[in-house]
Amino acid sequence: MQLGLILSLLSSFVNHVFATQFKFLLTFSLGCCIIGITEGGDYTNELIYRVRKVFKEENKTQTALAKDLNVTPAYIWKLLNKDDALPSDRLIDDICEKYKIRKEWLTEGKGDMKAPIDRNDEIARLGADLFKSESGSFKERLLFALAALDESEWQVLEDIANKITKKD
Secondary structure (H helix, E strand, C coil): CHHHHHHHHHHHHHHHHHCCCEEEEEEEECCEEEEEEEECHHHHHHHHHHHHHHHHHHCCCHHHHHHHHCCCHHHHHHHHHCCCCCCCHHHHHHHHHHHCECHHHHHHCCCCCECCCCHHHHHHHHHHHHHHCCCCCHHHHHHHHHHCCCHHHHHHHHHHHHHHHCCC
């Protein structure tokens, strides 16, 4: 009877200490103590929980989420409804890029959910959007026109912007 209590306490301790990385199975059979480690454990559930949180905050239909992320609505349904579903690495990257989510938060639960957006990030995003847009789009034409400006033309553009934003 004492051995059963010891094994129960050991099992509780091991599960408590390592719950986020491994699922430990502790069994007692014919006087032998066997500890088995299986990957997955709570990591999958925590990751799915955070993916679902992102989807909920986006407040979009499953079809719209699927379109945003270039996957099928059935795949989105599976992630929302099946606790054993696991998003692909590509989908994790796409979620982070599309919805401005920090990958470290999504995969590990560390830090803030939303990635801070600074000027350089916005410029990079605009450049990435340019490559995704159609050739000859307004964004493309505008960026090429801006890239061709010399210093005096930048000054004229700045003067115009100051006039537009000037409060009387």
